[in-house]
Amino acid sequence: xxxxxxxxxxxxxxxxxxxxxxxxxxxxxxxxxxxxxxxxxxxxxxxxxxxxxxxxxxxxxxxxxxxxxxxxxxxxxxxxxxxxxxxxxxxxxxxxxxxxxxxxxxxxxxxxxxxxxxxxxxxxxxxxxxxxxxxxxxxxxxxxxxxxxxxxxxxxxxxxxxxxxxxxxxxxxxxxxxxxxxxxxxxxxxxxxxxxxxxxxxxxxxxxxxxxxxxxxxxxxxxxxxxxxxxxxxxxxxxxxxxxxxxxxxxxxxxxxxxxxxxxxxxxxxxxxxxxxxxxxxxxxxxxxxxxxxxxxxxx
Ligand code: GLY
Numbered sequence: 001x002x003x004x005x006x007x008x009x010x011x012x013x014x015x016x017x018x019x020x021x022x023x024x025x026x027x028x029x030x031x032x033x034x035x036x037x038x039x040x041x042x043x044x045x046x047x048x049x050x051x052x053x054x055x056x057x058x059x060x061x062x063x064x065x066x067x068x069x070x071x072x073x074x075x076x077x078x079x080x081x082x083x084x085x086x087x088x089x090x091x092x093x094x095x096x097x098x099x100x101x102x103x104x105x106x107x108x109x110x111x112x113x114x115x116x117x118x119x120x121x122x123x124x125x126x127x128x129x130x131x132x133x134x135x136x137x138x139x140x141x142x143x144x145x146x147x148x149x150x151x152x153x154x155x156x157x158x159x160x161x162x163x164x165x166x167x168x169x170x171x172x173x174x175x176x177x178x179x180x181x182x183x184x185x186x187x188x189x190x191x192x193x194x195x196x197x198x199x200x201x202x203x204x205x206x207x208x209x210x211x212x213x214x215x216x217x218x219x220x221x222x223x224x225x226x227x228x229x230x231x232x233x234x235x236x237x238x239x240x241x242x243x244x245x246x247x248x249x250x251x252x253x254x255x256x257x258x259x260x261x262x263x264x265x266x267x268x269x270x271x272x273x274x275x276x277x278x279x280x281x282x283x284x285x286x287x288x289x290x291x292x293x294x295x296x297x298x299x300x
Pocket of ligand 1: 171189190191192200201202203221222223224225226
């Protein structure tokens with residue numbers, strides 16, 4: 001069987017990423033990219049590579065995903081994640097889970113072991129138990145940095161999400177194209193700080209937080225979820241590839257629509273059907289790492 005050169009890109013979130021957190025963001029993205037890239041080079045599927053890459057970032061408290069996530073208005077971690085297989089258009093996602101440290105793997109189980117696409121809250125956790133996914137305590141996902149931040153935000157009744165430029169971290173994601181040419185995309189997040197309990201953002205919603213279609217492209221988004229949802233950001237960007245744009249042109253066009261149409265903030269990463277990589281954002285920073293000619297390139 002003919003094989004092709006694989007491609008991989010990961011992101012570690014948009015917003016401002018304060019200077020003191022830049023090094024950790026870059027290191028985590030590089031580690032995630034390294035893990036995903038090794039799998040791809042060994043012939044693993046794009047799905048396996050992105051799941052493994054996202055798990056690295058969920059386990060890293062640097063990011064707003066898994067342990068270390070932002071807290072909601074009630075001081076709780078509520079996690080959302082989505083994974084999508086561009087070969088079949090199969091997708092699985094979970095939202096508002098509080099007891100699963102790696103929601104991206106639970107999302108994959110939803111895709112592969114249920115007839116559904118999205119499970120939320122207690123139902124998602126019940127599904128996790130039934131499928132042997134490790135269950136943690138909510139406090140296992142909580143870190144001191146976010147508790148301090150939550151306390152500070154409690155004292156500011158005027159705080160709204162677009163002010164998240166003061167946040168230390170955001171959503172993570174990965175997109176890969178494997179040696180068979182299949183594309184997959186994944187996104188995982190703790191959502192926005194001080195969100196109302198039960199709030200679900202773009203990340204677990206197919207077409208919003210991620211989308212993958214091997215015939216066009218795979219995209220993972222980050223940023224202000226309510227704005228990304230309004231333009232169905234990830235599908236919008238994939239459609240731009242179908243209309244003839246390259247990966248980089250498509251993601252830049254998506255960010256322009258996000259800004260111009262709904263005053264949105266955020267960005268994303270993309271791999272198109274030719275294996276070309278792109279990224280764009282309209283926040284001050286977006287952490288990312290990707291592979292060029294076998295070497296990892298990273299920046300914020
Ligand atoms: N983009 C992540 C969120 O808004 O929940």
